Amino acid sequence: MAQSIIRWLNGYLFVELKGSSPERFLNLCRMRELYTWNINCDKNQYKFYMNIKDYKELRPVARKTKTVPRIKRRIGLPFYLNRIKSRVGFMTGFLCFLCLVLFMSKLIWSIEVKGQYTHTKEELMKYMYQNGIHQLILSKKVNCLALEESIRKEYQDIGWVSAQIDGTKLIVRIKETNMPKLYVQQTTPVHIVADRDGTIVSIVTRKGTPLVKAGDEVKAGDILISGVVDIVGDNQILLRKDPVVADGDIMLNTQYEYQYKKSLKYIGKDYTGKLAKEIRIFVKDKEIILNTPEFLTKNWENTSELVEMKETLFGNIDLVTKREYIATQKLYSIEDVKAYLTIKLKKYIQEITEKGVIIHSINVKINRIGTNMVASGTLNVTQPVTTYRKILDSEWRNTENNEHSGNDN
Amino acid sequence: MKQRTIEIMEGLSETMKLPSDILAGAPLLSMVGQRQLFIENYKGIIEYTQDCIRVQTKIGRIHVEGKRLNIEYYTVDDMKITGYITTIQFCE
Incomplete structure (x- = not known):
């Protein structure tokens, strides 16, 4: 195969030999290393293939053997180029076309996003554009694995991503998952503090020192479970203070303020x-x-x-x-806005309920104030306390004076 | 005399455990089925027609007979014959 291509590139001839002693001709060719192949004999007519270079050296051999080699066909690139010499423009155009097709086939012509539900195609396209992936870029510049990883990292709710280049198309398949919020485990010593005013309903301490008990009134910022644990010796003498990650379940009775405003006017x-x-x-x-x-x-x-x-x-x-x-300014009907505000309140209640808040009573009223409808009031709830505050060094580190030197260190 | 020389050379090759084609210049023939024949160590082509190819070697002539015989290629050392080969004959 390779030999055929080389022959074609160099060009070769199909020669017909006429004469009385073709065998002698063949022997002389062999001795002079003039390469011939596919020698065919048909009714005393000898036909064979020969290189152009060797044919030029054939004259003395033919004279000696009294044979007449005649070129029947010229095959190969040199002859082909010679033939198309008069069509330079056409060939240039054809070559340009080939180059253009080759170049264009290396580009990404379209990007397809499949499997999205909450995320829109535009959103993902915008993200990919910010990461340098857009239409009309070279496909070799697209690193599918890196793209998959960056999408997974950027969107926590996308659990599975597959990016693949199919011809000139980049296909991004995603699968959205509603992943639960990651529980952030505290590693540094912390206190559990109240995030709003209220009354303690229950307190169960797993780690730390409880500073309040059920029924106590607390204010926002008060420490409920301290992360500083006193280590007491056998003789009830405080040996040292250890900082720990305070842990426990505290339920707090409190009030949520609610206010939502909606204008009656619209365009x-x-x-x-x-x-x-x-x-x-x-x-x-x-x-x-x-x-x-x-x-x-x-x-x-x-x-x-x-x-x-x-x-x-x-x-x-x-x-x-x-x-x-x-465009004209119009007014919503009061009933419509009331319905809208009620839906909003229900949505708010659903949101806080999902966070573990128990609602006891809702005292929200919808009133008209000027051109606005306002839903305002309070919600009596019991909520878990999950607010932490870092323990300062001064809260637990015991510094003793060195009596001899008077140095605090 | 020539026959005697060839015999001596072949005997010597056998004694020295060498291939006989080296000293005696014996031709090597290998066939693939009935369609292809490779001849090595030949001296020249004596006759070539569609039905017969006669090749000169150091130890004598080889007649290859058959139908539609072609010489696929030939170089200084070897040649390849294709076609329907019916007879291979060694002549002195």
Whole structure:
């Protein structure tokens, strides 16, 4: 195979030999190391293949043996180039085309994101763009493993990522998981402190010194379980103080203030019924919008259901249908806003309940203040205390004066 | 006389545990089925037609007969014959 390619590149000839003593011709060729191959004899006509260089040295051999070698066919690159000499422009164009196709096949033309649910494609595309991955970059510059790892690190709720290059397309597959919040284990000595005013309902200490008991009134910032443990000797003398990571379950009865405001005013849209099309061209990460001056002077709204998308070689072209509207100030009905505020309150209650807060009573009222509707009030709850404060060195380190030198160290 | 020399050389090769083609210049023939024949240590081509190829070697002539015989290649030392080979004959 390799030999055939080399022969083709150098060029070779198909020769027909006529004469009385072809055997002598062949022997002389052999002695002079003129290489011939595929020698074929058909009714006293000898045909064979020969290199161009060797053919030039054939004249004395042919004269000596009284044979006539005639070229029947010229094969190989030199002859091919000679033939296409008059079509230089065409060949240059063809070569350019080949180079262009080769180059373009090395680029990433589109990025596809699959499996997203809460994260949008745009969000992930933006993140990838910030990391230098976008359309029209060389595919060898995309490190799929690094991309997978960076996405996993950036988005805690994405549990599985797979990035692969399929031809000129980068496919990113993700699987979102609702991972529970990581429990941050305290490693340095800490106190457990109250995060708001209230009454202690229950206290169970696992580690540390409890400073309060059930029924005690506490204020925000008060130490509930101290991380400083006194080490007492047999004779009830304090030997030293050890700092520990305070641990325990404390339930605190407290009050949550709640306030949420919603304006009755809003900007409404009166549609005129006029439709127009806007052309958006996406090249690389840039968006070019072609529109008429009319779009700039009046208010237009996209109608998402009427978007036509066309994928072309150089980017995506979107035809977005827009409709004209006149912006006018309007007022929501009080019932609608009340319903909205009620939903918001329910959502807030759900959020705090998920955190382990037990709600005893809700005292929230919705009132109209001017053009605003305000939901305000208090919630009586029992909540677990999980606020920590670092122990200072001065709280536990015992410094004794050296009686002899008077030095504190 | 020539035959005698060849015999002596072949005997010597055998005594010295050397391949006989080195001292005696005996041709080496190897065949692949009935379609390919390699000949080494030949001196020249005497006759070449579609049905017969006669090759001169140091120990005599080799007649290769068959149908549609082609010389695939030939160099100073060896040659390859392809085609349907029916007979290989050694002549003095």
